[in-house]
Amino acid sequence: MNRVRGAGGSDGPKKPGVVRRWMRRLFLWGVAFGVLILLVVGIAVAMASRSLPSFNELMESEVGQTIVVRARDGSEIVTLGPSPGDWLASGDIPKVMKDAMISVEDRRFRSHFGIDPIGLARAVWVAFHDDRRIAATSTISQQLARNVFLNNSRTIDRKLREAVLAMALEVKFSKEQILELYLNKVYFGGGAYGIDAASRKFFSHSARNLTVAEAAIIAGLVKAPSRYSPTADVQAAVKRANVVLAIMRQNGVLAASEAAAVDVSAVRLKQDEGQNSIRYFTDWALPQLDLLLPETFEPLEVWTTLDVGMQRAATAAIKANTPRDAQGALVSLDRDGAVLAMVGGTDYVSSNYNRAVNATRQPGSAWKLFVYLAALEAGYIPDDRVVDEPVTINGWSPRNSGGGYAGPIDVRTAFAYSKNTVAAQLGNEVGFGTVASMARRFGITTPINTLPSMVLGTSDVRVIDMTRAFAAVSARGTAIEPFGIVKVTTADGELLYSHKPTRAQQLVPDYVAAGIVDMLQTAVNIGTGKAAQIGRPVAGKTGTTSSNKDGWFLGFSSGITTGVWMGRDDAKAVPGLQGGAAPARAFAAYMRYAVAKRPVEKFDTDLKLPEWQLEPDDEALFGEPGDYYYVDEQGNLVDPNRRSDVPARPFPPEGEPSPSGQQNQPPPAASGDFLDRAIGASPEPSARAPDTAGDVTVRSGSRPQVSPP
Template sequence: MARRGSRRTAGRRSSTKAKQQSGLGRWMRRLFIWGGVLALLGALFLGLAIAFAAQSLPNYSQLKATQNAQTIVVRARDGTKIAELGPSFGKWLDSSEIPDVMKEAMVAVEDRRFRSHIGVDPLGLARAVYVWATGEKRFGATSTITQQLARNVFLNSNRTLDRKLREAVLAMALEWKFSKEQILELYLNKVYFGGGAYGVDSASRKFFSHPATELSTAEAAIIAGLVKAPSRYSPTADVQAAVSRANVVLQLMRQQGRISADEASVDVSAVKLQEDKAQNSVRYFTDWALPQLDLLLPETFEPIEVWTTIDVGMQRAGTAAIKANTPKGAQGALVSLDRDGAILAMVGGTDYVTSSYNRATDALRQPGSAWKLFVYLAALESGYTPGDTVKDVPVTIDGWTPRNSSGSNAGEINMRTAFAYSINTVAAQLGNEVGFGSVASMARRFGITTPISTYPSMVLGSSEVRVIDMTRAFAAVSEKGTSVEPYGIVKVTDSSGNTLYEHEAARKVQLVPDYVAAGITDLLQTAVNTGTGKAAQIGRPVAGKTGTTSSNKDGWFVGFSSGVTTGVWMGRDDAKAVPGLQGGRAPAQAFSAFMRYAVQDRPVEQFETELKLPEWQLEPDDEYYFGDPDDYYYIDDQGNLIEPGRQQPEPMPFAVEGEGFPQGQPPQQGPGQYPGQNQGQTPPADGAPQAASDDFLNRATGQNRNAGQTRPPPAQPVRRGPPAPVQFPPPRQQQPPN
């Protein structure tokens, strides 16, 4: 009985096992059948997708003609090419024109099975899946040359599964429609090699200064090595990285039997590279000038050439002057203008590759005593002359007490000496006397575009400015008080030479009378001859002004000679002190080094400093000699800025509500008053006779005018003498820059 039970149990087990094996077999057969069906359907679908894609692809001629973006060639004033921006496609090379070594180098490093796969590499894909499945690395199969071509021509670079699938379909469609040689020709003429170069011919010309038809084995290896990481392996950015990568390419070519051992041992480091001008300091200029094309030109995508004002030699000289003279740890900037406003040189820092921030056009820094240009311009326009006596004495204005950098006072001196030695107390008294609003409006008149404070300390340069604006202001003085508008683009042409834009000279405006320009030029020349700017001398007449801010945070020198005006600034980007930095040292020395080159081929020009005062100043009793206010800017008796040729007053643009005068208006004056005059006081406090009669003052300030008079009065003459007490808001800066 036991045996029969045992046999029955064993039989049931065998039957169960047989049933399980039979069920597993059925599922395996079903899985195989359905898998085969799905694979067949997938293959059919893939085939249809490939066929449809192949039918939709452009023909070969259309693919050759595609170009993805605009190319901009930038030229200097003499026609020299100084930069090429945007894609550069070079000359299209047929497959027969491309050296075999270039083809073999690209295949060796990018797709060794290129000539045998169908657009995707099954072996490479299987290897990538295995690596991903074993957990060693993330999934990332290397794209074939055909896949790269499909991505470059038709797709973006997003790393998504959908994009990879479409890339694979398009790659197989390309293989279906075109031959291997056609695909390789398209690839080598379109792939990106860095630096804006698309295609081997463009890359060869950029890096080696010759067409791709002349590529050597070492040069081909360098170019082939760039595709993986154009910026990392660029020979103009990192020569050693490019050489190392090229040696890897040569070894792969040797291992795959594409070159001999002798060819693989070439000295890549001996390859002569072209200097990369696109990364030198001229890029500061192109970064500033080229965005203006959006305003100057209609929308266009065709290649264009931009002819600029830059002088190649001056640009090099400016770069060298800044690098050689800027203190360690500091930055420097330089702008040089021709007499018509053309930018001859622009240096925005010591090294563009290290920092592309343009300190010549974008940085806002305190100008220090260079700002006194506007203080003395306002004083000269109000009636002072360079030989007039002023007093270097301690002074306090609404609680603010300026001090001279020397720590001492000289007593009675003339205006010329006070300016040459940058006496702060005199500038403060002059600013108080003519009105801080008048100084601010003078700065606006001469092209300062940044906010201007009207607190007393503003006379010593507490308001921040740009280097290009200060240079523009001094250039206007060089042009005898006539406005100067900086510009950098002369004309723009298309690929056929047609002119798309041409610069037109800006309308000239007389900012101040001739005698004011002559007077300030006298002061500026003295500052260089005998004052703080001696280091700026170049062996011919130079006029200019130094500027140094508190704690030596900024150093300036701005000046002109022979029609060239140059501004130099030095300091740290974080506005920390620079030991020993003064405007009369490193900035003045950089100015001198640059200007000696800049004016070497120009005739020596003597400055016109002889004051030819208008009759209204010499004969104040005759109203006829007031001068013509239509000739230049002036401030009317309401404190409004009047432009030349305009009869209606305009609000003064420099004041900001909450700062300085409320809503842009100066303190209200009493009848017959003018800035700096005590209310109701006719004779000066010291008992000395006043400079002009009451009748003259009344007429000059707009009082007692004839009913039929329609022309506004000229700028009010200001009494010279001890500064009168004028109430201003409390100063924000008690320790002004020197």
Template sequence: MARSDIRRSAPNGRQPDKAAPSGWRRFVRRLFVWGFALALLGALALAVAVGLTARTLPSYGQLKTSQAGQMIVVRARDGSELFAMGPSYGKWLTYEQIPAVMKDAILSTEDKRFGSHIGVDPIGVARSFYVRYKEGRFKQGGSTITQQLARTVFLNNDRTWSRKLREIVLALALEWKFSKDQILEAYLNKVYFGGGAYGVDSASRKFFGHPGTELSLPEAAIIAGLVKAPSHYSPTADAQAAVDRAKVVLGLMQQNGAIDASQAGAVDFKAIKFAAEAGQNSARYFTDWALPQLDLLLGENTDPIEVWTTLDPKLQAAATEAIKANVPGGAQGALVSMDRDGAVLALVGGTDYVTSNYNRATNAVRQPGSAWKLFVYLAALEAGYTPNDKVVDEPVTIDGWSPRNSGRTFAGQIDVRTAFTYSKNTVAAQLGNEVGFSAVAGMARRFGISTPISTVPSMVLGTNEVRLIDMTRAFAAVSAKGQAVEPYGIAKVTTTDGRVLYQHESKSGQVLVPAYVSAGITDMLQSAVSIGTGRAAQIGRPVAGKTGTTTSNKDGWFLGFSSGVTTGVWMGRDDDKPVGGLQGGTAPARAFAAFMKTAVAGRPVEKFDTEVTLPAWQLEPDDEANLSGNPDDYYYVDEQGNLVNPGTGNGARTPEPPPPDAGPNPGGLEPVGPPPAADQEFLNEATGKTKPGP
């Protein structure tokens, strides 16, 4: 029975069908098939991406010339290099020129399987992820030298997956397009080693003072060790840290068979001589002032450029020495010197840039003392005074303020020239009061003073704070016969291949005061140096200038010009404490003379134009001059029918002071009102609105 059942269940002798595959087996099979298909598709896509990327890569020649960041070479007036900013690239070394120890050191440290991978090292990547799994963070990088080159040349250091994917594609494309020797050559000429040095040659010159072709084994180990953390292991920052890292590099080289134990043991790091760090010099005060102007002159620009400045190295050295040799102990000094067109020839912002890079020539604001009288007398000359007019040096009180002369004496009746020559405070106060303190402030604004100006009576003695470069600019305008002078420090900007991006154009400045005013003030400035307070500034040729000393000898100034060169000197303490014996006519004037002897040595002697040719309105009295009585007691009608008060004394007209709430006008000058025509009582009587009293 059983047999018949068996036979019936398998007719014709056929075996029963096999059981159908389970669901799990079907899933695995499909996963394998789809995975293989996707991997194949991904590989195909990657190959296409790499191929397209390789076609868009620059040629090797273009790759060599590409740079990371903007390099700026700053040149002096004579074309000599002052210093370079940004990345520094040394000479390009070919694969054959790079020492074998350098190539072995970098391969042992950064990519020991460089010769066998295709741009990406799967073993290195796996190791990186394994360490990530164990440590909880990426502690080891899996990037090959080719990937690092791709990142250096084409990408940035963002830690994103998209950037990493682009890095891999670029690395594969680089391996596709270039040989291993070319990739290693490019890497060693472009990788960053710290201190602004890109490439082996630049690093060798910076840290050891010789070309990269002369690197020894310990030096190569030090440079190779910098790639991991350039700022941390830099010899200029921490020499011991650099040596300790180099010992690790030697160990890796020994492990990889690049050197043997005897070679590693023979290395003596104590014999290594690191190159001295290039010291900062006073020219950095100048470049700190001038280079920020590039943003305005060029706008957005990333090309490597050369900036040709107006700085004269010989004069800069003379200025630095003049300040150091004359500044009192514990004090600071600053100097600015300009050519007749405003080109800054020398600029010193302190006694030592290394210990203090604060620029006292362009940033510090200090009281100018009597040097401010330049603007008082300019305003007086413009109002009608002449150097020969008589004034009285006597006690005076203005709104409760009583100025005193330095010697506490009074000379009585003297002329304007003498009052300026010997810096009489009482006369300056009287002149300022007569022409109007707002007129003095307006004159200072006109000549380039950019700091706030108060119009209290004491302002005539220099209580407003100013910058040295602004005061020097004002004296330069006087030297230019009353024409405005704009200081500038950049003459030309070019690309490294010679293409001109910017060229300074000198233009005639705006006329600030009439010729007779500039001639008159030059006359008085020359007298101040010849026989007055500035005698220490004499240099054996015509010099015009003015001293300035503030209360308790806190500041000393001398500003003047000769043969087209204008120079300003300031000395004092940063904490504003008194400096014993400091006066404008002592140390500052001596520093001025020491510098100017060099500055004008190659220039012809120039005599000043001090002949004052007065305008017709001062030379020809009008018909009312014959009227009897005091001229201050009558009024006359001008051509427009306005009643005018001719003013008081020497033909000077007295401007009306501005109202207390009046602010500066849009042009930046303090408002200077016209001469008052008459008081309201007189006008009412003249127009018949009121009748005169008995």
């Protein structure tokens, strides 16, 4: 007998039951997975805690690494390592020091189990909400594990090991023991490991007698020892210490009245007499050991490229010539890229900020190196005629220093006297993107704008990058890679690293390099760089920015290339500062010493032009591939020796299809009026159309013409 169920029967789909069943399964799987993770972590923590050294063993373990730094002649120039300090037992450490450190580094230290889930969750939420990277959330236990057992690499594997070791420390030791180990081993800068070494270094007394203000200064150093060091930047140290005091007040470990009574700026600091400008070099070179060496904690000997005599001469040249209230920086490279001298400021003790490698400033007319390199590559030669006259490009009208115009002059003279209007016309003709690409090719690593005014050096650059570019010109257009470490050995003499020269890469053809050296030499002989003369051939270029905010001189002689910058850190004007004055004089003072024992070298400025620039017919385009460089679609340099798909000739004859199917044209240098001049014809002014990024108006005539010499 069939039974008929009504509409309210129970045979319909049971979707809610299916969803609940799958939710239950997912929950159970999640719980099982979580239990498995906890089990794995628990086993890892238990094994790690069993393998940890005892408290006494950790107390006696070495802190920091001793590094002996040697000059290029093998002499010892500095030894870096832990500063002397006593081990303070937990009961000897002032309570205010403990409170300050816990407040600023790990306010839930007393309650967590080695890692801080609340802090980590908040950091993830902030990163997700503000669309930025997860901020550092290392607890005191994690920092201790990293300082004692690991390195500072930012890999996931290292962070996981750090977390496991932190929990193992919590299992094996008490909170007071962990805090005691941390405060006696954490790095506070200047070779000071532990609060007692830091107190003696900065305040000339033991940490047993620290005041609230002094404890706040020391606690503030952990985040960035070099940035907040009171011997490097007092204002930064005071500002950071006041932040620490505010956090202590918020956490309730310091009463508001007590915090208000603290005057951090009144703390008397120990005068540091032991530093000198060599530290600018070591501060730049030694961090590279993390990339050059496998992880090691044994004592090292680092053999560098630094020449002690040249460093001393460079320091004296900067101090003697830098205007009052301004700063100066210098980088000097040998022909292979070895850093012979580096000065990052007028006084390392008052400021350890390395302006030679970290500061970015506008180069002014020194940037014209890249403008004229691009013009030479496009077919100009130093003897070509241009016109120094008013010009407007996309509404921008550059003016020359002094406001005058010379009229028809040759390219060499325009460069030597740093004519802004000519640089603007040339940059517009070859393309501002082409100038930017040239700068990139020669080692400029900072952002480059392609506005018309870029030809006058409005993009910020680093001293070491500009010096590298001029060194490449000195090397006849071959790329130069600055380096400061020659080799690294253990204290027993075992070789850990040895510098190997990079493969030579030609950045521009020889005739382009010869042409720019010709003009750089003229700039020193008769132009804006006359103050850089040293009694032997010198090639170089000055640079001065608007309102005299920056002054530059970069040049080379006898295989040594040196770049000098001067200006104020706050970018305010420096009265009378010009590249051809103080920077050029500092360059000359240093270079007289640097090249004194080297033979006099004359520059090769013979323009051996390629056939395509001398002959107008298609046969001239069949050159040797090795005579040219190659760039990809983005303008990046490609080494033809590393490519298997380099064409048999760099420029196929006109009309021959390219791989992309487009018609190939001769290089830009073989423009219409240039070829007409080569065969004696008289080109029309309009025959040579500019390759511009916008409209150009020359007020008293047409755009620059290439006229017969």
